[in-house]
Amino acid sequence: MSDKDDRPALDLDKAAQQGFVAFFRSLPAKDATTLRLFARKASSHGGGDFYSAHGDDALLIAGEFFKTSSVLKHLGPASNPLPGCTLSYANFQQLLADALLNRGWKIQIWHSTGRSANQWQLAREASPGNLQQVEHNLPDSAWLPTAAAPAPDPVLVAILIQDDEQPASTSASSQAAASTTRHVGVALANASDKTLALAEIHDTDQLAHLEALLIQLGVKEVLVPTGVTDARLSTLLDAATVVTTRYSVDAFKSPPAATALHRLLSTATPPAAADALIATHPLAGRALGAVLDFLDLATDRHAAHQFSLTAHHVGGAMRLDQHAVAALNLVGDGARKSTHLYGLLNKCVTGAGSRTLQSWIRQPLVDRAAIEARLGIVEALVDDAAVRDAVRDWLTQAPDVGRLGMKLRKDRATLADVAALYRLVARLPDLRPVLVDDPSSTALADRYAALLDQIEVDLAPFSEKVTETLDLDEWGDHNDVRIRASLDPELEELHAQMAAAREEIEPEASRVAGILGLELGKVVKVDQSAIHGHHLRVSLTHSSLIRQKKKDLIELATLKSGVLFTTPALRAVSNKLTDLAGQYDTLQAAMVKEFMAAMQAYLPTFTTLNDTLSELDVLGAFAHVSVHAPTPYVRPTLNDEGRVHLPNLRHPCIEMQDLVQFIPNDATLGRGESAFQIITGPNMGGKSTYARSVGLAALMTQLGCFIPTDPGATLPIFDAIQCRIGAGDQQFRGVSTFMAEMLETASILRSATPQSLVIMDELGRGTSTYDGFGLAYAIAHYLATVVKPAATLFATHFHELTTLAENVQGVVNRHVVAHVDEEGGQGITLLYKVADGAATHSYGIHVAKLAGFAPRVVALAQAKADELERAASHGGSGGKKRAREEEDGAVELARRIAAEVRDVDLSTPDAREKVERIRKRYAAAVNGCPRLAALVGGAIVGGAIVGGGEV
Template sequence: MPPLQYGEAKNANDASADDGFCSIIRKLPPTPAGTVRLFDRGEFFSAFGPDAYYVATHHYKTQTVIKKLGKISTSNPDGLPAVTLSHAVAQSFLRDALTTKQLRIELYESEGGKNSSKWRLGKSASPGNLGSVEELLFAHTDMLAAPVILALKLSVKEGVKTVGVAFADTSRQDMGVSEFVDNDLFSNTEALLIQLGVKEVLLTADEKNADYDLRKIRTLVERCNIVITDRKRSEFTAKDVEQDLNRLLRGDLQASTRPEFDLKSAMAATSALISYLGLMSDDSNFAAYSLVPHDLKQYMKLDASALRALNLMPDPTGMGGGGSKNMSVFGLLNRCKTSQGTRMLAQWLKQPLVNLHAIQQRQDLVECLYEDSELRDELTTSYLSKMPDFHRISKRFQKGVANLEDVVRVYQALLLLPGLITILENGGQANDKWPELIEETYLVKLREYSSALQPMREMVEETIDLDELDRHNFVIKPEFDETLGQLKERLEGVRDQLDDEHRTVAGDLDMETDNKVLHFEQHSLYGYCFRLTRKEGSAIKGKKAYIELKNTSQGVYFTTKALKALTDEYKDVTKEYERKQASLVKEVVGIAASYCPVLETLNNVLAHADVIASLATSALNAPIAYIKPTVTESGEGSLHLSEARHPCLEVMEGVNFIANDVKLERDVSEFQIITGPNMGGKSTFIRSAGVIALLAQIGAFVPCTTATVPIFDSILCRVGAGDSQLKGVSTFMAEMLETAAILKGATRNSLVIIDELGRGTSTYDGFGLAWAISEHLATETRASVLFASHFHELTALAQEIPHVQNLHVVAHVDSKPDSLTGKEITLLYKVEPGVCDQSFGIHVAELASFPTEVVKLAKRKADDLEDFSENPDAANTTATTLSPAAIAEGTALVEQFLNAWASVAPSSSVPAPAPTEGEDVEMANGEGEGDAEVERDYAALVKCFAEYKDRFEETEWTKKVLEQTY
């Protein structure tokens, strides 16, 4: 980390200046929520107040960097907290704040110099609107995530909710629109946000919080960890959008003739988007944007829960193991060599295909590079790794901020195209269909682009001095322009005269020109001048021909009238040369800008090849190589995975992953309930299936030995509570919101993954909900479902519905007398057909080193509440013959009975004597006293049972339980 600049800053400002600055800071309006404010102080940046603490805590990771400014007074009792950041540190902090932390930033600038008392907001940016700081933050760093911003307009007519959206990626100058009907939970809106990777959403301001539907959308957007920006309702009108689009869009087609213009809600959202981004105020945006419609149905639908449950993307908060890149599917697969490839891979993961032909085409390309190692290595090492981000450079061309270095970077990349075409023409010969596929996907386009860009190559060779590149000088050839050539000759003539003057002075002083005693150098203040060592400085004394400039510890600086005149002439000619070159550079950049459309399409082809190579490389480098899955049409075939593995978990150090088969057979076992011990592998099993299904639909290879995957129209998940409580949403409410979205959005061709539903409420309510939801999905929706549950009673559903199958994770149990539970559990992580007949929660607690007293108490209470049959089938007989309502009524009565007994049992009211120090816990209650206590408890139980016996006989479930007991 670069050193702090505080010491330098403090020296430059005295205490009175600090007091004045503190006064200025306090008079500014408060920093808005979710915003960090920095001040550009020239040589460094500063943050003050709460912003200083945020920078210190989240970036420097220490508060020792905080200084207190100003004199201590009534108005300033503790001083103003301040942190300073060098330019490099500020750029790093701002990049992280905008692209990872999802914060807004404000940069204040002085209106009149370093010590001015007037400060104004110079630049502001948000996660989806980086335009004003893009050059500051990404001039020398690739942008790895697209800053997509979306405006949303909701219209409700006769109860029908129509959502119109407009979205843009300003870094690529792409714009899109979509309009669709949505349900009460706005499931389609959520899927769209995930597909596009939206960073910021513009919504209509609702100061009174009176719009119920808008409030639901706001909650949904927040749940997706997306920044919300409120805009005035008047901005969401399509009044001027036609003329704005006519100026912004490429091509001659009028906006009103485009089919997208008929999407009225989407056009209203487009107007708000254009206004917020300020696109009309920048001439470089005119005729630069594309407009495309976005069809939700062209991709698999994913919800925010699926994104988290399947660990598709790195955790932006850094929580949940986000530190290792292999903890996310994106991090694991990302072997891309270019930033555009990295962005496209993220896009593919959020937009799995539903078109079988497109999926198979990607698969065949991955297979080609998977098998042809020579082509793969040469493509990635010799070509893709040397390709710049043409989108970023094109935008610099269009904005007029590019320089000759940008032009040369493009030129050097264009020189690689013929070789790239050659290796692709010679590759993939092992399979007859691969050359044709490579030709269609890459070669046709690359030849076209190479030919179209040939004039640009020639232009660069004619105008830029390529011989100077080795010295990192980017200059125009002097012979390219007659005036520039004349100025170059004048400069060289002045340099020759300077050398002559050096030799003349050396001869007069009887010294050599080897710069050992008489130094000839260019000074920042005096220009060209001479310097003698202090020892030889007396050589010029008394000589009128020499003009002494400065006497320092480094020596005596002096000049001559002739040298002074030559220095002035050299400066004048140099300025004239630079002005002329700058005008020529502007012309060259302008010509280069005309090739932007071709460069951007070339960029897409290279990004596609990069992602394909990345998928092939990651498939080969896995602990066990991935295989090419067989993908079938939606609604046809079943999900069959042999020895399926979770791609992220199998690469973790110290993990010996146990593979499992997955067989979701349509109409036979399409709904599977998985039970078993905690930590036994239920969650991993169901998530592995979800990840593999998604990988298959992006065209990737999958971690199995064989795989057949039908095309799913959506993957919907209910797994874990995440950080809902941090947002004021209870665990149970989060469960219900996500489950409601599944019930509304799931179809016959969806894959639904549910893990431990019902944990957020009481056992009886949780079981009732789990049963009802499962029954609805299994009978009404008929989706493919993997349901991991701790409710063993739920397995009774298989007796009522033919296509419900029970699976369980296997645990091996041995007798262990010295264990508090009397058993030793070994988790085998294998999934097999059938029902797990008991829970191993107490055994797992013992493995986790729970306190002995806690484990003993849990065992005693478990023995009180459960009596598992030796025959697992018999234990489930009662549950399989009664309705969920009858079971719930019976279990509630039993709970009431146990509470009544506990209230009168002596052991519940008389605490056991505490063990003395060093005394064994089991010896704390003497054997005699323990026996007496059991007798008293038993007597209380008999009495309580007699009081409840009639009610047990009248309740269907408890009656059957008693019949099996007698």
């Protein structure tokens, strides 16, 4: 946002200033992320209505948006002035978009009551999940999604949580993986798309399914009852960076009244169906009452009979938690497109396609038929470049049907918007042959032929109504859509006068071209704009000619496109046309309102059309990316055996970076054989990249996209991808690196299933070596023995962890290859290849040498490491034997404890007492077994927390 010389001035006399300052300082305190804006009426500045901000809000806007303090003006006494700044309407639009969509702030807009210059009332409020009252103020550019600023669909969620002792599943594997303790009721609302949904989740104590739902839907704002505290929920919402709004607990006490709910619902949701949903989702129904109250839908006349109500199926998509989104870099920060998956795949040619891709990335499919259908369409577009290019060229000329439909639904659409939809419908017959007549595949025809045929049939009356009502010739000739003049005698008379006035433009333009000695149409051009009306334009190279004729020509503006100018005669014609157009608009207003109401009947079909075209756009983008990758992507196959085989796998984003020659690796994980892989090797050797590459290949497959491997790739369908990679301090929440790591890992242990893909990297940092190794070992052992056969990639710097492969079936060792050259100066060469077996030793000191550490530092580090290694192995083979015996004894004792805990019926009231008795009985044995204490102290074993007495 930039400060302009014509920025509106706040013209207040001394008394008015003092009165406003007194009023402002009497307002109650507010949250720091809520901005108060005051709507001002135009006065001397003559630029239309504008807005002002004051106090801390003005300081924030000056620093964050204008980037200068020069915009600040002060009101009131010099001894205690009130800082303030003004915003033009364009500045106001930009501020709304940035504050609500990018920063997650809230907005209050205050209007004068009119009774006094300094009497104001709160007129409108907006928040990231509730844009309704300011939607018409957002600039058109705000609706285009980017990686830094996602699509602004205001998804609002209300959440109610109750304790639930009943497990979500009675299967042994599910009970072992997660103890279900929370009953979550969720109500979702998208006020732009007019959708409501209910979901009830029997979740883990870590709320893993709720977290996945928030991520999948791109939730902007969450309502929770005031006064209700839930530490895990607060942690989850902080990590997901959604706006949390505390709302009256009374609003959550009951579902909405049936009459009020029925009034909101469209024909898509019959009242009986809505009542049944509320009855089967009682907790979510109470949350829905809070949503409707917060959005004030009961009193919104535009909301009547507009909303649908459905049940949201929580298990309908792959679960992704916030750590997986960050670790796999799915959406990035918008800095460099090719560094994150959304930027890499977003070769969509429409805004609707980009929004759909963003939604898909957060909701990968788990239905095999749906995945195969997408892959089939992508394959058809990959194989036939002519069809692919024809489809994308056709889509390039398509308007944003979703946004035009939203404007039509909210009574904000213009006749030009309807005409744009008409033009799109007229072009639909050109798309069908491209899709249906593809000789290389039937996938496109199977998916789109009948669908497009039905859309054309449903929209045929729409096209007839438009041609009967709108003057499309006028649109083509003058870019001005109006009701046909033949429908009303008065309109015909005005139309004739406007036509006569337009005939005066060309003779005047020809006269001016003759004066300038320039050719009309090629050099001197007739233009029209909302600001200057009808005028003339020449290129900048001829600007001197205009200035030489100052007596005859009136210069209007100098732009990059040229110099805009007019003449007294042309200005008179332009003013006359503007006046006639105003009279025409006034006369046609009633007809326009009736016509727009009739157009809303076609909104369901346009929604279907929008979904169809955006899906086709995304799949076309997948094909485009697959073909134009450095090495073309291939179609993976799906299997039911839980087998992962990815020959010559590459990381899709890294291989696109400049000056990078990516070294591919095979990735093979077989259920019961090699599903759990411990990956060792030097830092910077490629362990994390290899693991991330597998995760991205799985996710891209379930999006329906080809993947960066060689032919022969096959994967199962994963229900979740769970990552613990590179945790850092979260100081704003008072969470250290180690604690963040433990919280993330605990969530994975409680929610991972045998169908999950688990990626763990460098566990155990931030604490002592022995504690870190003990935790890493216990976690790996649990995943490999209890959650098995979950596919797991466990990258670690604890070389000793590789012994797990000797004791647990299905665990294998792999390592990233490095060449150690003790005499070569550099010490180590990282080869970025993954090979079978464990790394021979730790490479930390070699990497330090590669990083350029001083030789004396490297030498001292090596000497100290040798000393510690000798101390650890004191006693030779006897010491190693004792260590092995201690470990075997620890594991056996842990199994006995776990077996007794597993036999406890957790549904009985005395379950905790029974577990406590078990803990006390084995306390002495645990304390007498340091190896067990190191391995399981506070860690999860067999479904219990040993040492804490907690189930």
